[in-house]
Amino acid sequence: DGGITQSPKYLFRKEGQNVTLSCEQxxxxxxxxxxxxxxxxxxxxIYYSQIVNDFQKGDIAEGYSVSREKKESxxxxxxxxxxxxxxxxxxxSSISSGQGNNEQFFxxxxxxxxx
Amino acid sequence: QKEVEQxxxxxxxxxxxxxxxxxxxxxxxxxxxxxxxxxxxKSPELIMSIYSNGDKEDGRFTAQxxxxxxxxxxxxxxxxxxxxxxxxxxxxxxxxxxxxxxTKLNVKP
Numbered sequence: 001d002g003g004i005t006q007s008p009k010y011l012f013r014k015e016g017q018n019v020t021l022s023c024e025q026x027x028x029x030x031x032x033x034x035x036x037x038x039x040x041x042x043x044x045x046i047y048y049s050q051i052v053n054d055f056q057k058g059d060i061a062e063g064y065s066v067s068r069e070k071k072e073s074x075x076x077x078x079x080x081x082x083x084x085x086x087x088x089x090x091x092x093s094s095i096s097s098g099q100g101n102n103e104q105f106f107x108x109x110x111x112x113x114x115x
Numbered sequence: 116q117k118e119v120e121q122x123x124x125x126x127x128x129x130x131x132x133x134x135x136x137x138x139x140x141x142x143x144x145x146x147x148x149x150x151x152x153x154x155x156x157k158s159p160e161l162i163m164s165i166y167s168n169g170d171k172e173d174g175r176f177t178a179q180x181x182x183x184x185x186x187x188x189x190x191x192x193x194x195x196x197x198x199x200x201x202x203x204x205x206x207x208x209x210x211x212x213x214x215x216x217x218t219k220l221n222v223k224p
Contacts, residue, residue, distance in 0.1 A: 031210070033212070041216065042203070042214050042215060042216035042217060043159075043203070043214045045211060045212075048210070048211065050210060056210075058211075090158055090159070092212075094212075102147055102207055103149065103161055103164050104149070104161070104205075104207075104212050105161060106151075106158040106159050106160070106161075107158060108157070108158050109157075109158045
């Protein structure tokens with residue numbers, strides 16, 4: 001059963017704590033993305049990666065870090081430097097970075113709450 | 116600034132009617148356009164992709180693309196209460212996807 005999995009579904013963080021959100025895909029997609037969605041708002045790009053061992057900052061990268069050591073995995077760390085991390089985090093993937101059939105699919109999301 | 120403009124709604128239509136959702140975009144270079152449906156508390160689900168001018172139909176959904184006027188629209192025929200959700204338009208260029216803020220659709224029984 002192909003798809004994108006994210007874990008955990010819900011995550012609670014204390015002030016000053018780093019947390020890591022998992023994202024795995026078995027679609028053999030080259031590109032992976034992390035977005036943040038606040039209530040009633042659109043999607044904002046945090047980081048994206050086109051190939052293994054390479055990634056680029058999106059529009060709101062401050063306070064976040066990522067790694068891309070394997071094609072199927074793209075974990076996101078929310079650091080203590082992110083002052084307002086409570087949000088819905090969405091991981092996505094697409095086939096390639098070129099034009100054409102580059103549909104993007106989303107995982108189920110992780111809802112992060114700061115206590 | 117690459118932008119996507121959507122009317123946030125809510126757009127209310129009666130059951131069985133046609134719902135029309137519109138989106139304008141700022142970058143003429145894009146070649147790929149998408150519509151996503153997002154239910155409350157869930158992740159976005161891809162429902163339509165369109166790459167060339169004209170109409171593309173899939174069941175009750177029709178996507179329309181006009182690159183000269185820089186707009187893309189989604190028509191939902193025979194709207195059902197289960198279609199009530201937020202619809203996001205998106206376009207792709209230079210390795211990134213750009214999303215509108217979404218239009219909330221309410222289909223009233």
